[in-house]
Amino acid sequence: MTTTSAETVIAPARxxxxxxxxxxxxxxGFQHGGWFVAPFLLLFVLFVTWPLLRGVYLSFTDxxxxxDTASFIGLDNYREALHDSMMWDSLGRSAYFTLLVVxxxxxxxxxxxxxxxxxxxxxxxxxxxxxxxxLLPSTVAGNLWQWLFNSxxxxxxxxxxxxxxxxxxxxxxxxxxxxxxLWWTVGFAFLLYLAALQGIPGHLYEAAKLDGANAxxxxxxxxxxxxxxxxxxxxxxxxLASLQLFDQSVVMMDFGPxxxxxxxxFVQYTLEEGFTSYRVGYASAISIIFFVIIAAVALAxxxxxxxxxxxxx
Amino acid sequence: MGRPxxxxxxxxxxxxxxxxxGSIGFAALGTGADALASGADTRVRYWNLFSGGDGYxxxxxxxxxxxxxxxxxxxxxxxxxGNPFYTKLAMAAAGNRAPDLGVMHLGRVxxxxxxxxxxxxxxxxxxxxxVREADFNPKLWKRAVIDGKLYAxxxxxxxxxxxxxxxxxxxxxxxxxxxxxxxxxxVDEWFGMLKEAKKVTRKGLQxxxxxxxxxxxxxxxxxxxYTQLGGTWFxxxxxxxxxxxxxxxxxxxxxxxxxxxxxxxxxMGTVGAEQFVNGTPxxxxxxxxxxxxxxxxLEYGATPLPPVxxxxxxxxxxxxxxxxxxxxxxxxxNEGAHRLAAYVVKHARQWAAGGHIPAYTxxxxxxxxxxxxxxxxxxxxxxxxxxxxxxxFAGSTGILAQEVGPTVVSSTVGSAKPAAAAARMxxxxxxxxxxxxxxxxxxxxxxxxxx
Numbered sequence: 001m002t003t004t005s006a007e008t009v010i011a012p013a014r015x016x017x018x019x020x021x022x023x024x025x026x027x028x029g030f031q032h033g034g035w036f037v038a039p040f041l042l043l044f045v046l047f048v049t050w051p052l053l054r055g056v057y058l059s060f061t062d063x064x065x066x067x068d069t070a071s072f073i074g075l076d077n078y079r080e081a082l083h084d085s086m087m088w089d090s091l092g093r094s095a096y097f098t099l100l101v102v103x104x105x106x107x108x109x110x111x112x113x114x115x116x117x118x119x120x121x122x123x124x125x126x127x128x129x130x131x132x133x134x135l136l137p138s139t140v141a142g143n144l145w146q147w148l149f150n151s152x153x154x155x156x157x158x159x160x161x162x163x164x165x166x167x168x169x170x171x172x173x174x175x176x177x178x179x180x181x182l183w184w185t186v187g188f189a190f191l192l193y194l195a196a197l198q199g200i201p202g203h204l205y206e207a208a209k210l211d212g213a214n215a216x217x218x219x220x221x222x223x224x225x226x227x228x229x230x231x232x233x234x235x236x237x238x239x240l241a242s243l244q245l246f247d248q249s250v251v252m253m254d255f256g257p258x259x260x261x262x263x264x265x266f267v268q269y270t271l272e273e274g275f276t277s278y279r280v281g282y283a284s285a286i287s288i289i290f291f292v293i294i295a296a297v298a299l300a301x302x303x304x305x306x307x308x309x310x311x312x313x
Numbered sequence: 314m315g316r317p318x319x320x321x322x323x324x325x326x327x328x329x330x331x332x333x334x335g336s337i338g339f340a341a342l343g344t345g346a347d348a349l350a351s352g353a354d355t356r357v358r359y360w361n362l363f364s365g366g367d368g369y370x371x372x373x374x375x376x377x378x379x380x381x382x383x384x385x386x387x388x389x390x391x392x393x394x395g396n397p398f399y400t401k402l403a404m405a406a407a408g409n410r411a412p413d414l415g416v417m418h419l420g421r422v423x424x425x426x427x428x429x430x431x432x433x434x435x436x437x438x439x440x441x442x443x444v445r446e447a448d449f450n451p452k453l454w455k456r457a458v459i460d461g462k463l464y465a466x467x468x469x470x471x472x473x474x475x476x477x478x479x480x481x482x483x484x485x486x487x488x489x490x491x492x493x494x495x496x497x498x499x500v501d502e503w504f505g506m507l508k509e510a511k512k513v514t515r516k517g518l519q520x521x522x523x524x525x526x527x528x529x530x531x532x533x534x535x536x537x538x539y540t541q542l543g544g545t546w547f548x549x550x551x552x553x554x555x556x557x558x559x560x561x562x563x564x565x566x567x568x569x570x571x572x573x574x575x576x577x578x579x580x581m582g583t584v585g586a587e588q589f590v591n592g593t594p595x596x597x598x599x600x601x602x603x604x605x606x607x608x609x610x611l612e613y614g615a616t617p618l619p620p621v622x623x624x625x626x627x628x629x630x631x632x633x634x635x636x637x638x639x640x641x642x643x644x645x646x647n648e649g650a651h652r653l654a655a656y657v658v659k660h661a662r663q664w665a666a667g668g669h670i671p672a673y674t675x676x677x678x679x680x681x682x683x684x685x686x687x688x689x690x691x692x693x694x695x696x697x698x699x700x701x702x703x704x705x706f707a708g709s710t711g712i713l714a715q716e717v718g719p720t721v722v723s724s725t726v727g728s729a730k731p732a733a734a735a736a737r738m739x740x741x742x743x744x745x746x747x748x749x750x751x752x753x754x755x756x757x758x759x760x761x762x763x764x
Contacts, residue, residue: 064751067398068428117356132654151580152587165580168526170728255395257715259526275400277712278751 013143027256032266040063077285082181087286089261091293096240097265104151105238106231109189116190117197127194134187142251145180149252152291163169167252176257177249177263184248189234198228199221236301243294246271267288351516358412360402360637362714368572368605372669377663378656384618385649394708398426402637411637412651419631419703420708421454422465426752432636438648442655447727448674450695456703462659464631466654467672469664469693472694473618473624473628474593475535480612481594487510493690499621500567507576510594523568523584525725526716529710531568532601533628534597535721538564539697539700547702547746550747551757554743558735564726565731572709577724589613603668603688615687617694629698630709631672634658670695704757705750716741 059077060077063070081087116126133141148156149166157164165175200223208218212238249258259263264272274283335468363371368391375387392398405411407430412477425431439445444718447453449467457465477487477494487506489495495505511520524530544560547553571577581588581633589596590609596602597618606613617627634654636642657664661671662681665688674695676682683689701707701714717738724734749756 062749062751062754066426066752067405069754100566132320154582165526165582168579168582169726171377254526257719259726260728261719276396276715278400278403280751282751 010311039213040272055284058286059288061281062279063281063284065280070281071299077282078289079281082291083288084286087266087269090264090266091290093262094201094243094245094266097174097178098180098237098239098246100174101181101242102235102238102245104182105186105189106176108165109186109193109234110227110231112186112190113193113197116194130190131187133184136184138184138247139251141184141201142248143182145176146252146254147178168259173253173258177252180252181242181248189238192230192234193227196227200226232305236298239297239301240294243297248279284295290298322525330700335433336547354384355645355649356369356386356388357414357646357653359387359389359414359650359653360398360405360412361389361391361416362461363416363632364394366392367601367667370663371657374660374663378653381656382652385652386647387653389743403430406637406639409640411639413636413639413646415466415470415635415637417633417635418709419453419465419467419633420703421711422457422633422635422708423459423703423710424705424708424750424752425635426750427459427462427464427754430439430638431542432599432642433464434636435647436463436708438651439463440657441582442652443674444655444673450674451671452698452748453672453695455673456631457633457702463666465635466632468632468634468658468661469669469672470629470631470695470698471669472691472698473530473537474600474602474686474691474694475618476589476596476598476602476606476613478589478592478594478611478613482510485513487584489508491711493614493656496614497621498623500621501620503621504570504574504576505597507555507571509572514594515592518588518593519578519585519590520594521571521582521674522581522588522593522598523571523577523725524582524584524585525577525579526570526610526722528722529714530597531721532714534568535561535564536565537618537626537699538622540626540628541620541624543624546742547704547757551704551746554739555747556739558732558739562732563622565721568721568725568751569727572694572727582726600688600691602668609616613687615691617691617697625693625697626699627694627697629700632669633672634758635677695720704746705752706745706748706757716745723746732747 058070058074060074061070062073062076093287100158112126112130116123116130119126136144145165148154151157151163151165151168154166156162156166164172166172204222204226205218209224213221244267245265249263250256250268251266253263257268267290269284270287273279319346321757347415349505350529361371372389375389375490379385379387385749393402397549399417402411402417403413403425412701422431427433444466450470453465453470454468457463457467473561479488479492482488482494487509495506497506507520514520523534539561542560542563544557545555548555572579585593585596586598586602586605589598589606592612600615603615620626634657636647636650656674659676661669661673661676665671665682665685668688670680670688670692671677677695682692701711704713706712720729720734720737720741723729724731729737746757
């Protein structure tokens, strides 16, 4: 193919014009987009980035709540934290709660989603019932279950004919919080599963049926593999949320640490150090430690997922 | 064509601007539009932690003060009690935005950095409004003095009491001819009393409500009985722990026995007051339950906690007025704060209706106070108060209660042996003594804000 000289001249000019207009568009787009993003960026810097940096700085000081006598003490807070049995106990409690909640919520959300997906009559009612508790504020959910679990007048003991000191015995207190959390938060994971179930193409099931696969085989070989990604997401989100246990436990335990400290979570301990013991510097240090632990969990999960995907390829 | 007249939007903008400017102007002047509207010259901003019946009584007293002092407007704010209140007060004082007057538990004053977050009372001003040291219980007054200066003006003492149902116990012989509970002087006598009471206790109720699972109440009961045994916490210089493990074990065994012998039930650890209303013969509760029980029209009485170890002592705390630190404290507002606190302290008859014992002793000898029952039955508790030690980490819902309270609970409910729990308490006290007060960077042994 040949080109005329005129075309040869015009082509670069066109290209240049096109490139210029793309740059202009990019610039205009940035300017316009920038204005849209600016309020969020401002709030993010003001309420996330700045407090985080300030927290890191305070963790190297002996700042108190009055804030005017802070002096730099290097790694002293971190050294103290390593030997702080209360901190490790509370971290252990948050981890224990996570271990109890995550598998239960994942399985329960899956089962409820299956039920709501396959049931024909009153489908909307099931969906509403399973999801609605998630819309409640944590204080409402906590107070509600505090009444239900009351050993003297609560409905749980009454209905099941028990005499269990749910909220006042260290053997049951955390279990009560786990049950409340399952009821309160399962709706979100349920919704994710339900959406994923609705996204599985129907022809896969039809083909399997033609091949003679029974309901169990269809579940094991189609449904579960197709939900693998959503399960990964549910587990990751639940781990991060459960490690930050706070509102449910403080509301149900009337802002106390539970019977014999059995429900004092890491976040609650941090709050107490900062605002009851007035040790802002130390509270900052342990919150940074917690931040690192949570970040490590999130990174480990990403790394595992990437390895698995690469393995699958 | 000339400029059109003022339209609606411009008018609204103008009014809005004037309002904002006015608010800023009032704020700068240290007064408020509400104070001007009331015709008062001075406004006293007052923070307290009184809700429920206490809140009702305090508001009635403030209204009486307003009526008697039209030149002073009181802007009162009620905040949630406990640590949230103390956090807000500390931050307001540190940021120089403190109210003119505040309320604190007396035991928390030592740890609240007197001199930095709290200003001392002006004794001349207090005297001008009729408040003198001689009118207060000496022990109470001494607790409020730090480094020779008065940092808290006591309004009351509130104590742990042994409430008893006269109507339930009348068939037992535990009610004397004077209509009051027969005195108890030993552990055996006390459990003998419970044994008798159990015989007349309705099925489904405990013999005594004990707040078994509550770390604050269990700690308060421990302080009372440990003091009855003459137990101490630290030496005079706060350099050594003098906590007596044997005495502590005795107290913990005593508390545990109520549960072990079936007089109190862990499953009903927090419903003692409710059960008392329903017919439980005894409950140990704070005096703030008086309005509840009187409101329910029960036939009941209330004594200080029984002196089972031979010596009278019941746990006591005190609501006190404080002056949160202000850089430029002084002038008419400061004088108004002194006047208000003095007025409320001296007119605490209304406050006594809430069950509290007025700190201003002349009130106690008035005919009006003597008529109050069961308040008058336990007024003697003023003279045998069992208090937490005077260290920076003590005081109502403070670090000491938070650390040691769960250990007492673990013994009472039976998950730890009393002797092991007592040894653990000693260790916890040693750790607290070695801990630096974050407010001034000193341990209790190094002095800091200790008298």
